[in-house]
Amino acid sequence: MKRLAAALFFAVAAAGAPLLAESNVDQATAREVYAHIISLRTAAGHGETPAMVAYLADVLRQGGVPALDIATLEAGGATAMIVRLPGTEAARPILFSAHMDVVDALPEDWQRSPFTLIEEGGNFYGRGTMDNKAGVAALVATILRFKAERLQPARELLFAFVGDEETGMETTRAIATHPWVRDAEFAINTDAGGGLLDDATGKPLVYLVQGAEKTFATFDLAVTNPGGHSSRPRADNAIYQLAQALLKVQAHRFPVMSNDLTRAYLGAVGNAQSGPTGEALRAFAKDPNDAAAAAVLADSPEFAGTTRTTCVATLLSGGHAENALPQTAGAAINCRIFPGVAVDTVRRELEAAIADPDVTVTTRDSPTASPVSEMRPDVMAAIGRAVHEHYPGVAVVPYLESGGTDGKVYRTAGIPTFASSGLFSKPSQMFAHGLNERLPVQSFYQGLDHIYALAVDLGGAKPAAP
Ligand SMILES: [Zn+2]
Incomplete structure (x- = not known):
């Protein structure tokens, strides 16, 4: 990566543009921030998001961000932060978002300490290296670069540091409705979207921009029965009845x-x-x-998930003793619902497929459905330019997310959201949420360039008047 940065430096210096001249310094700072935030166990229940906000706010203030341009928020037991770079024109702001929290990691199960940034064999290892602390580091590095290079955006740029994306997304909701943010014209989410490299050759295949998410919803199937002694079987049985309902769910195609x-x-x-x-x-x-x-x-x-709503059985329970007829039997059906389809429509479709009035189908929690963010030519063009800096010619295409991010919270709040991390990886190297999470070192540095390029391009940034 050093070689690449040096090449970039000379190319730019020769062209007389000063913007990337500090690139090597920025990389070292970004790596230092990355190492520090990986050391904070920001999983739910560990209470480390306030420490991370305090650290990041300190780094940003030292880098020249006035305290009045940093807002901290508390929601759902987590802390979050919004940072703004005021624009020179009265245009609606653009939001960049990353989340600070991680899925927990048990140190005894990992080959290396999950809370120490370790560089080994061309990868950065540690919990959050990919999901989503590289994104956090990229936002911080972008803000610091704007300040160091005395760049001023034409339109206000906002940077959100979410505290609980992996759990309740309460801080995302608080950010989306914050007075600085609620009028944002659109958002760039660093938590998804990226490039795929061929597993065998490492050749770039395609770059994906997330523009919509399926709705995550779980339905509980339940059957009750008077039960009785297992030596006296009845004609009806809660477990058999549930089993038949499940086979009908299995056979059903939306x-x-x-x-x-x-x-x-x-x-x-x-x-x-x-x-x-x-x-x-x-x-x-x-x-x-x-x-x-x-x-x-x-x-x-x-590809099944991109062409229809899918539902699948994920949990099972039933009975209370080996020598008793079951009084209850239940199963959880987890669905990924196509955008535009109401959660209750899917519940009724499951009911109709099961066609047994004794099997109740109820919706668990209150699932959030989010609209599709229509692809904007200006955003897609800017993402294309940023991607092609490192991977010329690779196709940039939108996709529908089958997993989930807090982009759906922004979309539901009326802020069209496009996820684009700038990170390229091989499908076989995806360890987010799992053991031994890692990110190629080169991808980390390319991710910094990606967010910076988008902020400059979409924000219409120019050097500040002397
Ligand atoms: Zn994430």
């Missing part, structure tokens, strides 16, 4: 769906793929009514 975003995504992925799957992807992108193509994709764990 209708095939598509929108501009999924067609663009499936078509682009299809163009990069050979064989019957590639053929089906291209055919479906052209004509989503192509039933044969949809059937091929329905059997692919990778």
